[in-house]
Every structure is written in C-alpha cells, then in structure tokens.
Amino acid sequence: MMVGIMVVVYFSKANKMVPFAAQKEEISKRSVEISCSKDYADELRHFQGCIPKKCGRVIFDTLVTTSEVAALLNIAERGLSVGGSTGGASILDLHSGALSHGNAFVNIFKLEEAKNLFNAQDFKIYSHVKNKIHHAIANHFGISRSGLYLTHPTFFSRITPVPPQTIHDEYWHPHVDKETYESFHYTSLLYLSDFGHHFDGGRFIFIDKDSNKTVEPRRGRVSAFTSGSENLHCVERVTGGTRYAITVSFTCDPNHAIDDPTVNR
Ligand SMILES: *[C@@H]1O[C@H](CO)[C@@H](O)[C@H](O)[C@H]1NC(C)=O
Numbered sequence: 001m002m003v004g005i006m007v008v009v010y011f012s013k014a015n016k017m018v019p020f021a022a023q024k025e026e027i028s029k030r031s032v033e034i035s036c037s038k039d040y041a042d043e044l045r046h047f048q049g050c051i052p053k054k055c056g057r058v059i060f061d062t063l064v065t066t067s068e069v070a071a072l073l074n075i076a077e078r079g080l081s082v083g084g085s086t087g088g089a090s091i092l093d094l095h096s097g098a099l100s101h102g103n104a105f106v107n108i109f110k111l112e113e114a115k116n117l118f119n120a121q122d123f124k125i126y127s128h129v130k131n132k133i134h135h136a137i138a139n140h141f142g143i144s145r146s147g148l149y150l151t152h153p154t155f156f157s158r159i160t161p162v163p164p165q166t167i168h169d170e171y172w173h174p175h176v177d178k179e180t181y182e183s184f185h186y187t188s189l190l191y192l193s194d195f196g197h198h199f200d201g202g203r204f205i206f207i208d209k210d211s212n213k214t215v216e217p218r219r220g221r222v223s224a225f226t227s228g229s230e231n232l233h234c235v236e237r238v239t240g241g242t243r244y245a246i247t248v249s250f251t252c253d254p255n256h257a258i259d260d261p262t263v264n265r
Contacts, residue, residue, distance in 0.1 A: 016211035021059045021223070023195045023216035031058035031140065039178050039228035040185075043252070050147040050252030051185065055226040057206065058140050061218060063132055064190060069220045071125045073192045075118065076156040076244050082114045087169030088162040088238065093155040094118075094126060094261040103166050120263045127260045129190065130154075133248050137186050137224050149257035151183050151249045159202060159235075159243040174207055174234040177227040177249075183256035184249055187231075188224035191217035192244035199241030207232045217243065 021027055036055035044051050079092040083099040083106060090100035097107040108114045130150060138145040157171075164170050177184045193199055195216040204215040204223065215223045225231045227249075251257065 017205070018211050018213050019216060020057065020206065020213040021061075021215045021218070021221065023197075023218045025061075026218075027059050027061045027221075029058065029060055029140075032056050034226075034230045036226065037229040039176075039230075047147065047185075047252035049144045052141055052143070052226045052228075054141065055228065055230045056141075057213075057223070057225040057231065058136075059215065060136055060222040060224075061220060063136055063222050064129055064220045066220065068125055068129050069190075069192055071122070072129065072156075072190070072246065073244055075122050075126065076158060076192065076246075078117055079108060079114075079156065080158050082108065082111055082117065084158070085165065085169055086162075087165035088160045089164070089169040089171050090158045091153075091155045091168075092158075093153055094123070095152065095154060095258050098153075098155070100168070118263060123261055123263055130248055130260070133188050133190065133222055133224070134250065136222065137188060137250060140224070141186065141226070147252060148186070148250050149252075149254060150260075151181075151251035151253075151256045152258050153181070153247070154249050154258070155247055157243075157245050157247065159199070159238045161201075161238050161240055171235050172237050174232055176229045176232050178229070181227075181249070183251040183253055184227035185252045186224060186250040187227045188222055188248045188250070189215075190246040190248060191221045191223075192219060192246065193217060193242065194219055195243075199238050199243040201236045201239035202243040203236045205234050205236060207234065217245065 085100040097109040099108040
C-alpha cells in the first residue's frame with residue numbers, strides 16, 4: 001500500500017503539466033494574471049503607460065479568422081519553399097527578409113527565385129492580423145496602443161522532427177524572451193497548425209515553480225504574454241509532422257519599432 005501511494009505522489013510531482021489551453025477547446029478569451037518579475041524596473045519611468053503593471057498570459061482563439069489563417073499559412077509555405085533549414089527549424093521574416101537557407105540565412109527579397117513570390121494582398125492580410133493582435137494585447141494589458149510598437153524579430157516559423165544542424169535549430173531550450181531580445185515587452189504567437197493533427201510534440205510550455213502549463217497549438221490561436229522572467233518557457237520538440245506559427249513581438253521602446261513590410265522593396 002505504502003509503495004503504491006509513493007509512486008503516485010512521485011509521478012504527479014515529476015510530470016505536472018496542466019493545459020492552459022487544450023487544442024480541442026475554442027477559447028474566445030482566457031487569461032491569467034501573474035505578478036511581474038523585476039525585469040521591468042529600470043524601464044518603468046522611460047516607457048510609462050506601456051511597461052506592464054499587470055503581467056500574465058492571454059489566449060484568443062477567435063481573433064483571427066479561418067481565411068486569414070489559411071492566407072498566412074500559404075504565405076509561410078510559399079516563402080519557405082524557396083529556402084528552409086537543413087535542420088528542423090526554419091524561419092521567414094517578412095520585415096528583414098531573413099529566410100533560413102541550408103545552415104544559414106539569406107535575404108528572400110534578393111533571391112531570384114523569390115521574385116514576385118508575394119503580392120500586395122499578402123502584406124495587407126499580414127498587417128491586418130498583426131494590427132488585431134496589437135489591439136488585443138494593448139486592450140488586455142490596459143496599456144496605450146500608441147505607445148506599443150511592433151519589434152524585431154517578428155517571423156514565421158516551421159518546425160519538423162529533422163535533427164538539428166546548427167544552434168538555430170534548437171528551439172526547445174527554456175528561455176525568457178526579454179533576456180534573448182532586450183527590446184521585447186510583450187510576446188505573441190499565432191498558431192497556423194493543430195497540435196495532434198498536423199504535428200506531434202511541439203506544445204508551448206510555461207515553466208512555473210509548482211507545475212508547468214501548456215498551450216497546445218490550434219489553428220488561429222493567439223497566445224500573448226509579458227516577455228519577462230515571469231514567463232519562462234520552452235517549446236517541446238516536435239516528434240512528427242510540421243508545425244507552423246508566427247511570432248509577433250512588441251516593444252514599448254520606439255527606437256526598436258519596425259515598420260510593416262511592403263511589396264515594393
Ligand atoms: C517543467 O518543465 C521543465 C522543462 O521541460 C522541467 O525541467 C521541469 O521539471 C518541469 N516541472 C515540472 C513541475 O514538471
């Protein structure tokens with residue numbers, strides 16, 4: 001008897017993974033507030049009205065429409081068809097043009113085979129969706145929209161189970177966004193594929209002291225969170241299929257703002 005009980009306790013402690021958003025549910029809005037880390041202390045007086053006073057996480061499954069997701073997935077597939085990492089993780093950044101290519105990156109806007117790959121409509125949908133996420137984040141965290149800017153890197157990602165070839169393929173290490181990219185204040189992800197359907201593994205995990213919370217990717221799901229160490233996280237390794245997502249990043253610092261991408265460049 002004793003042994004049985006101890007085994008149960010052991011497993012529940014070692015593998016505590018609580019879904020914050022399961023793939024099968026459609027969540028119009030779900031949020032949790034978390035006390036902010038001290039990471040923002042030095043910036044409070046510089047970017048008043050934008051630095052989070054309340055930190056946390058929020059999910060929106062109905063902000064982005066099915067047709068917008070289809071259009072964005074099509075952009076990702078088209079862009080990545082002219083490149084792609086030899087390892088399992090590839091990115092396409094329509095702002096800078098960065099595209100994974102073999103073991104390095106190229107500028108997609110300078111690639112001959114990518115001429116006329118994108119049209120004005122592509123950029124229009126991309127900007128429109130980005131604006132909706134921008135508004136939803138400002139609204140949820142109670143900050144001024146005009147003081148919050150899109151920042152670099154904002155990019156499409158494609159993950160497959162192919163073994164890593166370079167450090168750029170290793171997306172699964174636990175990290176804090178604000179440590180990786182100093183300019184980040186709010187991070188968001190828009191998922192373009194379904195966990196358990198288009199791919200296996202690849203859940204997003206918030207690493208908390210007592211238990212880990214997962215966000216299972218779902219087409220059209222937006223997951224947004226404050227970028228400090230209150231939101232230490234990782235992505236599980238993808239074990240099958242292909243996972244597409246967009247990382248949309250925001251800063252309170254106008255010096256790190258980036259413009260919408262355009263077709264004429
Ligand atoms: C949470 O996930 C991290 C990283 O995968 C792991 O090291 C840690 O043991 C997990 N914590 C719990 C309580 O399961």
